[in-house]
Amino acid sequence: MRRVQVGEHIVGKFAAKTIYGAKGQAPLVRRGARIRATMVGALLRRGVEGIWITDELFPELEVQEAVRQEAVDVTRRCLGDIFKAARGSTEPTQAQALRLATAIRNLVDEIVQNDDVVANVSHLRAWDNYTFEHSVQVAILSVLVGKHLMMTEDQLVRLGTGAVLHDVGKVMVPQDILQKPSRLTAEEFEIVKQHPRLGWDLVHEGFQNIMPTSSIVVLQHHERLDGSGYPSQLRGDEIYVFSRVVAAADVFDAVRAERNYRPLYTPRRVLQIMQEEAGAKLDASAVQALLQHVAIIPVGEIVRLTNGLLGAVTDLNSGDPLQPVVTVVADDRDMPIERERIDLRGTPLQVDQVLNEWPPGFEQRAREFLHSGT
Ligand SMILES: [Fe+2]
Numbered sequence: 001m002r003r004v005q006v007g008e009h010i011v012g013k014f015a016a017k018t019i020y021g022a023k024g025q026a027p028l029v030r031r032g033a034r035i036r037a038t039m040v041g042a043l044l045r046r047g048v049e050g051i052w053i054t055d056e057l058f059p060e061l062e063v064q065e066a067v068r069q070e071a072v073d074v075t076r077r078c079l080g081d082i083f084k085a086a087r088g089s090t091e092p093t094q095a096q097a098l099r100l101a102t103a104i105r106n107l108v109d110e111i112v113q114n115d116d117v118v119a120n121v122s123h124l125r126a127w128d129n130y131t132f133e134h135s136v137q138v139a140i141l142s143v144l145v146g147k148h149l150m151m152t153e154d155q156l157v158r159l160g161t162g163a164v165l166h167d168v169g170k171v172m173v174p175q176d177i178l179q180k181p182s183r184l185t186a187e188e189f190e191i192v193k194q195h196p197r198l199g200w201d202l203v204h205e206g207f208q209n210i211m212p213t214s215s216i217v218v219l220q221h222h223e224r225l226d227g228s229g230y231p232s233q234l235r236g237d238e239i240y241v242f243s244r245v246v247a248a249a250d251v252f253d254a255v256r257a258e259r260n261y262r263p264l265y266t267p268r269r270v271l272q273i274m275q276e277e278a279g280a281k282l283d284a285s286a287v288q289a290l291l292q293h294v295a296i297i298p299v300g301e302i303v304r305l306t307n308g309l310l311g312a313v314t315d316l317n318s319g320d321p322l323q324p325v326v327t328v329v330a331d332d333r334d335m336p337i338e339r340e341r342i343d344l345r346g347t348p349l350q351v352d353q354v355l356n357e358w359p360p361g362f363e364q365r366a367r368e369f370l371h372s373g374t
Contacts, residue, residue, distance in 0.1 A: 001052050001063050002300035002312075003122035006043045009357075010035050016052040019043065020073040047080050048073075049133040050124045055300065056363055057329060058312050063299045066119035067110050067140050075103040075139065076132045079164055083132070085206060086171045092206030101210075104139065104160040108153055111143045117318040119144055122298045125356060126258045134253055139164035141249035141294060142242075148289040149245070161210060162217025163246045169199025169218065181260045193230045196222055213242060221246045224281040244283035248274075251282060252290050267296050267322055267351050296321040297351050304353040305344070308332025310362075313351075314341065322350040329366060334359045336369035 001016035013035050021028040021042075028046060029039050035053075043051065052069070055061060078100040085092035111119075121141060127134050142163035146156045170178060173195055177188045184192065200219035203210055220243035223229035225236050229247075239247075255273050258264040265273070271291065278287035297303060301313045303326060310332075315325035323344035331337050344350060358366075 013053040016054045097207040108156045118316045145289040162214035169195035172198045248282045248286035302355040303351045306352045
């Protein structure tokens with residue numbers, strides 16, 4: 001199974017996990033169901049951007065995520081209500097903030113109990129500039145980092161709450177700027193740069209029961225250690241520790257994704273960017289915790305190795321983010337080969353590229369190869 005963007009291209013695939021909708025209602029998609037076009041519409045209307053599908057070539061591959069899908073769904077729904085209130089379409093209520101806090105507490109409980117050395121946090125490769133998917137991802141990544149920085153559970157809840165709300169101010173930034181398919185002009189960037197303060201005001205005015213140590217993250221998540229961030233050009237310890245953790249998680253999730261103004265970075269480039277930013281702009285211990293404890297290339301991803309072979313990640317290796325265990329299924333010309341499990345650790349091989357999908361026609365060729373028994 002692997003996590004993919006919700007869209008027309010998933011019609012006909014099989015859902016590998018149940019996606020829950022509103023509380024007390026039937027799930028939007030049940031595990032094992034074949035996805036129909038109407039389901040895609042329903043998912044998108046409910047703000048579900050990603051879904052787990054069963055990979056035809058690896059039907060047996062199960063992925064153990066750091067947080068269960070249900071807890072992710074609940075958090076996304078609570079956040080959705082808060083974003084609606086932030087947009088002014090509903091009245092903000094303290095009950096919404098309390099529900100969000102409960103969702104985050106559940107998320108923290110799961111992360112605290114998870115004893116994987118390297119956590120699998122599958123993500124979407126493409127997301128718009130403000131999205132529930134990205135916000136929930138940043139919360140999960142931040143809590144994972146906080147756990148490895150030995151924060152208490154109460155601290156983790158406050159950290160996670162700030163993290164999930166970090167971009168709430170973007171609801172006030174015009175859509176055409178956020179979704180612009182090219183780099184922003186200086187003026188447009190000035191407008192985007194207002195979102196931390198706008199978000200902070202919003203949380204303060206609308207949700208007074210959110211702790212100041214959470215809301216400070218909304219204000220400070222774009223500050224950088226060297227003073228190059230915004231809105232206040234704070235430096236080093238002037239930036240609160242929660243904000244430093246969320247900044248690292250936010251950048252990590254952003255560099256792993258494809259953006260509308262640049263293609264997907266290779267895993268090697270992701271690692272390099274994080275290492276370059278560590279200590280200079282981003283908190284070194286937060287970055288280190290991320291790189292040590294979160295998979296850069298999660299299980300289930302389709303990958304091309306440096307020798308051209310094609311396969312899927314089937315296991316992780318701690319300490320070797322570019323060298324997981326890969327089961328190869330095709331040669332460098334995308335022709336099916338006898339599948340082989342290769343532990344890249346200790347070999348000169350690395351993952352060179354992460355692919356969105358199997359190459360065109362490959363699944364058909366692989367089926368024929370399997371049936372021919374050669
Ligand atoms: Fe932001």
